[in-house]
Amino acid sequence: IRDRPYYVLGVLIVVGVAVGRLFCGWACPFGFFQDLLFKIKTKKLTMPRWLRFGKYLFLIATVFIIPYLIADTVFCKICPDGALIGGIPQMLLNKELHHLAGVLFWIKVSILVLIIVASILIKRIFCRAICPLGAFLAIFNKISFLQMHTDTSKCVGCNMCSKVCPVDINVCAEPNSPECIRCGLCTTTCTKGAVRFSTIFTPSRVQIENSESNL
DSSP states (O other): OHHHHHHHHHHHHHHHHHHHHHHHTOOOOOHHHHHHHHHHHHHOOOOGGGGGGHHHHHIIIIIIHHHHTSSSSHHHHHOHHHIIIIHHHHHHHOOOGGGGGGGGHHHHHHHHHHHHHHHHTTTTTTHHHHHHHHHHHHHHHHHSSSSEEEEETOOOOOOHHHHTTOOOOOTTTTTTTTOOOOOHHHHHHOOOOOOEEEETOOOOOHHHHHHTTTO
């Protein structure tokens, strides 16, 4: 039983090394929920760049330091994803569980409501500023086998790739930003084929030009 956290950590490292944050863009149900919320027509806000460091603080504090000190999990007890997918449906479907809805449950529901409101106004704010899993996988984005590649010779500077990006990164300048969730929207939006999925073994245009100049 004591070894289980290390197994989970090992699996996450393997996933991170293989595909980086691909899970965030293709498999996270809460990320998809935020995408739907952001489609609600209302005034939109831009998240301050410094808030992206919040998820790393949550990772260090609520996943490593506090659980180590108190020998218990922390983030899962307040995670809004758990409230949306597990806690609230269970309470609605099982009346016999209503007496278990204590202070912690209502704190989790309150956090969920705040995230819902924020997600209507700001693109994927939970993923970008809070999610510790996203923070952990982000560490591997620049070194993972799966990479994003931009061909500057094809780019016409329309910035459509950045406009559709759900995490507001400059795709052309930093395609493998730790913030990138590898959703692929930039690849399908770019009509010039300047953005595509590749691997860490694919040489960049700079490397190709350097090798050609040495011939």
